[in-house]
Amino acid sequence: MGDRSIHERVEWLWQLGRKHSQQFCGPDATLARKRYLALHPTHIMVLKCMDGRIHIPHATNTPLGIIEPFRNLGGMFHMGWPYLGEVVANSVTDAVERGRRVLLVITYHFSKGDRDRGCAGFDFDTEASIRYVHGIKNQMEHTFGHSRQTVYPVVFGFETDEDALILHGPGGIWNLAEATPVQGADPARPDEQALEQKLRALYPDMPRRILLDLLPLVLGNIRHIGEIRATGREIAVEHREWVICIGRGFDFLHEPNMALIVGPFSPDLSGPIAKAAGIIGSNMASGRIPDDGFLLLASAPYREAGMDRARAELKSRFLSQFADEVIKRERPDLHPKMIVETAVLDWNTRRLESIGPGEA
Ligand SMILES: [Zn+2]
Secondary structure, X not given: OOXXXXXXXXXXXXXXXXXHHHHHHOHHHHHHHHHHHHHOOOEEEEEEEOOOOOOHHHHHOOOOOOEEEEEEHHHOOOOOOHHXXXXXXXXXXXXXXXOOOEEEEEEEEEOOOOHHHOOXXXXXXXXXXXXXXXXXXXXXXXXXXXXXXXXXXXXXXXXXXXXXXXXXXXXXXXEHHHHHHHOOOOOOOOOHHHHHHHHHHHOOOOOHHHHHHHHHHHHHHHHHHHHHHHHOOOOOOOOOOOEEEEEOOOOOOOOOOOEEEEOOOOOOOHHHHHHHHHHHHHHHHOOOOOOOOEEEEEEEEEOOOOHHHHHHHHHHHHHHHHHHXXXXXXXXXXXXXXXXXXXXXXXXXXXXXEOOOOOO
Protein backbone atom coordinates (compact mmCIF):
# COMPACT_ATOMS: atom_id res chain seq x y z
CA MET A 1 0.00 0.00 0.00
CA GLY A 2 2.68 2.43 1.13
CA ASP A 3 4.57 2.62 -2.14
CA ARG A 4 1.59 3.31 -4.37
CA SER A 5 0.80 6.80 -5.61
CA ILE A 6 -2.21 8.66 -4.29
CA HIS A 7 -4.03 8.14 -7.61
CA GLU A 8 -3.42 4.40 -7.42
CA ARG A 9 -4.63 4.38 -3.83
CA VAL A 10 -7.79 6.29 -4.74
CA GLU A 11 -8.47 3.84 -7.58
CA TRP A 12 -7.86 0.97 -5.15
CA LEU A 13 -10.42 2.47 -2.77
CA TRP A 14 -13.09 2.62 -5.50
CA GLN A 15 -12.33 -1.01 -6.30
CA LEU A 16 -12.73 -1.86 -2.63
CA GLY A 17 -16.12 -0.14 -2.70
CA ARG A 18 -17.22 -2.13 -5.78
CA LYS A 19 -16.00 -5.38 -4.27
CA HIS A 20 -17.82 -4.68 -1.03
CA SER A 21 -21.07 -3.92 -2.85
CA GLN A 22 -20.80 -7.14 -4.90
CA GLN A 23 -20.14 -9.13 -1.77
CA PHE A 24 -22.87 -7.36 0.20
CA CYS A 25 -25.46 -8.13 -2.51
CA GLY A 26 -24.30 -11.69 -3.10
CA PRO A 27 -26.44 -14.61 -1.93
CA ASP A 28 -23.96 -15.68 0.75
CA ALA A 29 -23.78 -12.34 2.54
CA THR A 30 -27.48 -11.60 2.06
CA LEU A 31 -28.52 -14.90 3.57
CA ALA A 32 -25.96 -14.66 6.36
CA ARG A 33 -27.31 -11.22 7.27
CA LYS A 34 -30.93 -12.38 7.15
CA ARG A 35 -30.14 -15.39 9.28
CA TYR A 36 -28.19 -13.26 11.74
CA LEU A 37 -31.08 -10.82 12.09
CA ALA A 38 -33.60 -13.64 12.45
CA LEU A 39 -31.53 -15.14 15.27
CA HIS A 40 -30.57 -11.80 16.81
CA PRO A 41 -33.35 -9.27 16.23
CA THR A 42 -32.03 -6.58 18.59
CA HIS A 43 -31.08 -3.49 16.62
CA ILE A 44 -27.52 -2.51 17.53
CA MET A 45 -26.35 1.07 17.20
CA VAL A 46 -22.80 2.11 18.03
CA LEU A 47 -21.62 5.64 18.70
CA LYS A 48 -17.87 5.92 18.20
CA CYS A 49 -14.85 8.06 17.51
CA MET A 50 -13.91 8.90 13.93
CA ASP A 51 -10.57 7.18 14.64
CA GLY A 52 -9.92 4.61 11.91
CA ARG A 53 -8.73 1.95 14.36
CA ILE A 54 -12.15 1.53 15.89
CA HIS A 55 -14.03 -0.95 13.77
CA ILE A 56 -16.60 -2.79 15.86
CA PRO A 57 -17.85 -5.31 13.23
CA HIS A 58 -14.21 -6.28 12.56
CA ALA A 59 -13.40 -6.54 16.27
CA THR A 60 -16.47 -8.67 17.02
CA ASN A 61 -16.59 -10.82 13.85
CA THR A 62 -20.06 -9.49 13.09
CA PRO A 63 -21.33 -9.51 9.47
CA LEU A 64 -21.31 -6.04 7.91
CA GLY A 65 -24.67 -4.31 7.73
CA ILE A 66 -25.86 -5.46 11.17
CA ILE A 67 -24.42 -2.76 13.41
CA GLU A 68 -25.48 0.80 12.66
CA PRO A 69 -22.48 3.10 13.13
CA PHE A 70 -22.42 6.75 14.18
CA ARG A 71 -19.07 8.50 13.97
CA ASN A 72 -17.76 11.76 15.26
CA LEU A 73 -14.58 13.29 16.60
CA GLY A 74 -13.71 11.65 19.94
CA GLY A 75 -17.02 9.80 19.96
CA MET A 76 -18.49 13.09 21.17
CA PHE A 77 -22.23 13.33 20.68
CA HIS A 78 -25.10 15.28 22.16
CA MET A 79 -28.69 14.19 21.76
CA GLY A 80 -29.62 17.86 21.61
CA TRP A 81 -27.89 18.19 18.24
CA PRO A 82 -30.87 18.49 15.91
CA TYR A 83 -29.67 16.13 13.17
CA LEU A 84 -28.19 13.50 15.48
CA GLY A 85 -31.35 13.40 17.62
CA GLU A 86 -33.43 13.03 14.47
CA VAL A 87 -31.41 10.14 13.01
CA VAL A 88 -31.10 8.23 16.30
CA ALA A 89 -34.81 8.67 17.11
CA ASN A 90 -35.85 7.58 13.57
CA SER A 91 -33.67 4.51 13.79
CA VAL A 92 -35.09 3.59 17.20
CA THR A 93 -38.66 4.15 15.98
CA ASP A 94 -38.04 2.00 12.90
CA ALA A 95 -36.73 -0.86 15.03
CA VAL A 96 -39.40 -0.61 17.71
CA GLU A 97 -42.26 -0.54 15.19
CA ARG A 98 -40.96 -3.87 13.91
CA GLY A 99 -41.05 -5.28 17.40
CA ARG A 100 -37.29 -5.09 17.86
CA ARG A 101 -35.46 -3.84 20.91
CA VAL A 102 -32.39 -1.60 20.68
CA LEU A 103 -28.92 -1.95 22.16
CA LEU A 104 -27.32 1.46 22.04
CA VAL A 105 -23.56 1.19 22.52
CA ILE A 106 -21.69 4.37 23.42
CA THR A 107 -17.93 3.98 23.14
CA TYR A 108 -14.68 5.61 24.18
CA HIS A 109 -11.22 4.34 23.27
CA PHE A 110 -7.70 4.16 24.65
CA SER A 111 -4.46 2.20 24.34
CA LYS A 112 -3.19 0.19 27.28
CA GLY A 113 0.39 0.41 26.01
CA ASP A 114 0.78 4.12 25.43
CA ARG A 115 -1.28 7.12 26.46
CA ASP A 116 -0.31 8.85 23.19
CA ARG A 117 -2.13 6.18 21.20
CA GLY A 118 -5.37 7.13 22.94
CA CYS A 119 -8.05 9.48 21.74
CA ALA A 120 -6.75 12.71 20.24
CA GLY A 121 -10.29 14.12 20.46
CA PHE A 122 -9.99 14.11 24.27
CA ASP A 123 -6.31 15.09 24.34
CA PHE A 124 -5.57 11.49 25.37
CA ASP A 125 -7.45 11.91 28.67
CA THR A 126 -9.27 8.57 29.03
CA GLU A 127 -10.94 9.53 32.33
CA ALA A 128 -12.44 12.61 30.66
CA SER A 129 -13.76 10.53 27.77
CA ILE A 130 -15.33 7.99 30.17
CA ARG A 131 -17.10 10.81 32.03
CA TYR A 132 -18.26 12.24 28.71
CA VAL A 133 -19.77 9.01 27.34
CA HIS A 134 -21.64 8.44 30.60
CA GLY A 135 -23.18 11.85 29.98
CA ILE A 136 -24.38 10.63 26.56
CA LYS A 137 -25.82 7.53 28.23
CA ASN A 138 -27.80 9.74 30.60
CA GLN A 139 -29.15 11.70 27.62
CA MET A 140 -30.22 8.45 25.97
CA GLU A 141 -32.04 7.38 29.15
CA HIS A 142 -33.68 10.80 29.34
CA THR A 143 -34.85 10.33 25.75
CA PHE A 144 -35.73 6.63 25.66
CA GLY A 145 -36.65 5.93 29.28
CA HIS A 146 -34.93 4.94 32.49
CA SER A 147 -36.37 1.43 32.72
CA ARG A 148 -34.27 0.49 29.63
CA GLN A 149 -36.66 -2.29 28.67
CA THR A 150 -36.90 -1.23 25.00
CA VAL A 151 -33.76 0.82 24.42
CA TYR A 152 -30.79 -0.27 26.50
CA PRO A 153 -27.87 2.18 26.42
CA VAL A 154 -24.46 0.86 27.47
CA VAL A 155 -20.95 2.27 27.70
CA PHE A 156 -18.15 0.22 26.15
CA GLY A 157 -14.47 1.01 26.09
CA PHE A 158 -12.33 -0.04 23.13
CA GLU A 159 -8.68 -0.84 23.82
CA THR A 160 -6.94 -0.39 20.49
CA ASP A 161 -3.74 -2.42 21.06
CA GLU A 162 -5.73 -5.68 21.13
CA ASP A 163 -9.14 -4.44 19.89
CA ALA A 164 -10.60 -5.44 23.26
CA LEU A 165 -14.01 -4.29 24.45
CA ILE A 166 -14.44 -3.13 28.04
CA LEU A 167 -18.05 -3.47 29.14
CA HIS A 168 -19.35 -1.02 31.74
CA GLY A 169 -22.54 -1.94 33.57
CA PRO A 170 -24.46 -1.52 36.79
CA GLY A 171 -22.70 -4.70 37.97
CA GLY A 172 -19.17 -3.45 37.33
CA ILE A 173 -16.62 -3.37 34.52
CA TRP A 174 -15.61 -6.37 32.41
CA ASN A 175 -12.54 -6.21 30.20
CA LEU A 176 -12.87 -8.89 27.51
CA ALA A 177 -9.08 -9.00 27.15
CA GLU A 178 -9.12 -10.68 30.54
CA ALA A 179 -11.98 -13.01 29.64
CA THR A 180 -9.93 -15.34 27.47
CA PRO A 181 -7.79 -17.09 30.11
CA VAL A 182 -10.83 -17.47 32.40
CA GLN A 183 -12.49 -19.65 29.80
CA GLY A 184 -9.91 -22.41 29.99
CA ALA A 185 -7.58 -23.90 27.48
CA ASP A 186 -9.14 -23.10 24.13
CA PRO A 187 -9.90 -19.42 23.52
CA ALA A 188 -11.64 -20.34 20.25
CA ARG A 189 -14.28 -22.19 22.30
CA PRO A 190 -15.23 -19.99 25.21
CA ASP A 191 -17.88 -21.33 27.55
CA GLU A 192 -21.05 -19.60 26.31
CA GLN A 193 -23.04 -20.33 29.41
CA ALA A 194 -20.40 -18.87 31.70
CA LEU A 195 -20.25 -15.77 29.51
CA GLU A 196 -24.02 -15.38 29.62
CA GLN A 197 -23.95 -15.57 33.42
CA LYS A 198 -21.18 -13.02 33.51
CA LEU A 199 -23.23 -10.67 31.29
CA ARG A 200 -26.26 -11.17 33.51
CA ALA A 201 -24.25 -10.18 36.58
CA LEU A 202 -23.02 -7.09 34.75
CA TYR A 203 -26.46 -6.07 33.45
CA PRO A 204 -29.04 -7.46 35.92
CA ASP A 205 -31.93 -5.49 34.36
CA MET A 206 -31.09 -6.10 30.69
CA PRO A 207 -33.97 -7.74 28.77
CA ARG A 208 -33.03 -11.34 27.99
CA ARG A 209 -33.45 -10.81 24.24
CA ILE A 210 -30.90 -7.98 24.24
CA LEU A 211 -28.53 -9.97 26.43
CA LEU A 212 -28.67 -12.94 24.06
CA ASP A 213 -27.96 -10.61 21.13
CA LEU A 214 -25.05 -8.99 22.94
CA LEU A 215 -23.54 -12.42 23.60
CA PRO A 216 -22.34 -12.99 19.98
CA LEU A 217 -20.49 -9.66 20.10
CA VAL A 218 -18.78 -10.75 23.32
CA LEU A 219 -17.90 -14.16 21.88
CA GLY A 220 -16.72 -12.61 18.63
CA ASN A 221 -14.53 -10.12 20.44
CA ILE A 222 -12.96 -12.78 22.66
CA ARG A 223 -12.13 -14.83 19.56
CA HIS A 224 -10.81 -11.73 17.77
CA ILE A 225 -8.53 -10.89 20.71
CA GLY A 226 -7.26 -14.48 20.59
CA GLU A 227 -6.51 -14.13 16.87
CA ILE A 228 -4.70 -10.82 17.37
CA ARG A 229 -2.52 -12.44 20.04
CA ALA A 230 -1.89 -15.53 17.91
CA THR A 231 -0.92 -13.58 14.81
CA GLY A 232 1.14 -11.11 16.83
CA ARG A 233 -0.22 -7.98 15.22
CA GLU A 234 2.11 -5.06 15.58
CA ILE A 235 1.02 -3.65 18.95
CA ALA A 236 1.94 -0.07 18.19
CA VAL A 237 -0.91 0.54 15.81
CA GLU A 238 -0.58 4.19 15.09
CA HIS A 239 -2.55 6.48 12.87
CA ARG A 240 -2.04 5.63 9.20
CA GLU A 241 -5.20 7.15 7.77
CA TRP A 242 -4.95 8.80 4.37
CA VAL A 243 -8.68 9.33 3.77
CA ILE A 244 -11.06 11.81 5.38
CA CYS A 245 -14.63 10.65 4.96
CA ILE A 246 -17.49 13.01 5.56
CA GLY A 247 -21.12 11.94 5.68
CA ARG A 248 -22.51 8.42 6.06
CA GLY A 249 -22.22 5.09 4.28
CA PHE A 250 -18.59 4.12 4.77
CA ASP A 251 -19.20 0.55 5.88
CA PHE A 252 -17.16 -0.66 2.94
CA LEU A 253 -13.99 0.73 4.46
CA HIS A 254 -13.63 -2.43 6.48
CA GLU A 255 -9.90 -1.99 6.57
CA PRO A 256 -9.12 -0.52 9.96
CA ASN A 257 -6.87 2.48 10.21
CA MET A 258 -7.36 3.79 6.69
CA ALA A 259 -9.97 6.50 7.07
CA LEU A 260 -11.08 9.15 9.54
CA ILE A 261 -14.85 9.26 9.37
CA VAL A 262 -16.66 12.47 10.26
CA GLY A 263 -20.40 11.93 10.56
CA PRO A 264 -22.70 14.79 9.59
CA PHE A 265 -24.20 14.98 13.09
CA SER A 266 -22.51 17.83 14.93
CA PRO A 267 -23.87 21.32 14.35
CA ASP A 268 -20.22 22.40 14.18
CA LEU A 269 -18.66 20.25 11.49
CA SER A 270 -15.62 22.45 11.00
CA GLY A 271 -13.97 21.36 14.28
CA PRO A 272 -13.94 17.62 13.49
CA ILE A 273 -12.89 18.27 9.87
CA ALA A 274 -9.96 20.47 10.94
CA LYS A 275 -8.93 17.85 13.53
CA ALA A 276 -9.04 15.10 10.89
CA ALA A 277 -6.90 17.20 8.56
CA GLY A 278 -4.47 17.70 11.44
CA ILE A 279 -4.14 13.94 11.93
CA ILE A 280 -3.54 13.41 8.19
CA GLY A 281 -0.92 16.18 8.31
CA SER A 282 0.95 14.54 11.17
CA ASN A 283 0.69 11.12 9.48
CA MET A 284 2.48 12.65 6.48
CA ALA A 285 5.02 14.57 8.55
CA SER A 286 6.05 11.45 10.46
CA GLY A 287 6.28 9.35 7.28
CA ARG A 288 3.53 6.92 8.35
CA ILE A 289 1.81 7.61 5.03
CA PRO A 290 3.22 8.91 1.72
CA ASP A 291 3.03 12.68 1.45
CA ASP A 292 1.96 12.83 -2.20
CA GLY A 293 -1.68 13.31 -1.35
CA PHE A 294 -4.78 12.36 0.59
CA LEU A 295 -8.42 11.85 -0.22
CA LEU A 296 -11.51 13.70 0.91
CA LEU A 297 -14.50 11.48 0.27
CA ALA A 298 -18.04 12.73 0.82
CA SER A 299 -20.99 10.39 0.74
CA ALA A 300 -24.69 10.51 1.49
CA PRO A 301 -26.84 7.38 1.42
CA TYR A 302 -30.27 7.10 -0.20
CA ARG A 303 -32.89 4.37 0.02
CA GLU A 304 -35.04 5.14 -3.02
CA ALA A 305 -34.50 6.49 -6.51
CA GLY A 306 -36.03 9.89 -7.24
CA MET A 307 -36.41 12.48 -4.54
CA ASP A 308 -34.42 10.64 -1.90
CA ARG A 309 -31.46 10.25 -4.23
CA ALA A 310 -31.67 13.81 -5.50
CA ARG A 311 -31.49 15.04 -1.92
CA ALA A 312 -28.53 12.75 -1.19
CA GLU A 313 -26.68 14.31 -4.14
CA LEU A 314 -27.19 17.79 -2.72
CA LYS A 315 -26.18 16.64 0.76
CA SER A 316 -22.99 15.00 -0.46
CA ARG A 317 -22.00 18.01 -2.61
CA PHE A 318 -22.67 20.34 0.27
CA LEU A 319 -20.50 18.24 2.58
CA SER A 320 -17.56 17.98 0.18
CA GLN A 321 -17.63 21.71 -0.58
CA PHE A 322 -17.94 22.57 3.09
CA ALA A 323 -15.04 20.31 4.06
CA ASP A 324 -12.98 21.65 1.17
CA GLU A 325 -13.44 25.20 2.43
CA VAL A 326 -12.59 24.28 6.03
CA ILE A 327 -9.38 22.48 5.02
CA LYS A 328 -8.39 25.29 2.65
CA ARG A 329 -8.80 27.78 5.49
CA GLU A 330 -7.34 25.74 8.37
CA ARG A 331 -4.60 23.83 6.55
CA PRO A 332 -3.52 25.80 3.45
CA ASP A 333 -0.31 23.72 3.47
CA LEU A 334 -2.23 20.46 3.04
CA HIS A 335 -5.02 21.67 0.81
CA PRO A 336 -3.10 21.40 -2.51
CA LYS A 337 -2.48 17.71 -1.76
CA MET A 338 -6.17 16.95 -1.40
CA ILE A 339 -8.18 14.94 -3.91
CA VAL A 340 -11.94 15.39 -3.57
CA GLU A 341 -14.45 12.70 -4.49
CA THR A 342 -18.16 13.20 -4.02
CA ALA A 343 -20.46 10.20 -3.99
CA VAL A 344 -23.89 8.86 -3.14
CA LEU A 345 -24.50 5.41 -1.76
CA ASP A 346 -27.41 3.15 -2.65
CA TRP A 347 -28.32 1.81 0.80
CA ASN A 348 -29.91 -1.37 -0.58
CA THR A 349 -26.87 -2.50 -2.55
CA ARG A 350 -24.23 -0.42 -0.73
CA ARG A 351 -23.05 0.69 -4.18
CA LEU A 352 -20.98 3.85 -3.97
CA GLU A 353 -21.37 6.04 -7.03
CA SER A 354 -19.24 9.02 -7.89
CA ILE A 355 -21.17 12.16 -8.71
CA GLY A 356 -17.95 14.09 -9.32
CA PRO A 357 -16.96 17.45 -7.99
CA GLY A 358 -19.53 19.45 -10.06
CA GLU A 359 -21.90 22.14 -8.87
CA ALA A 360 -25.41 21.15 -7.84
ZN1 LIG B 1 -10.70 9.09 19.25
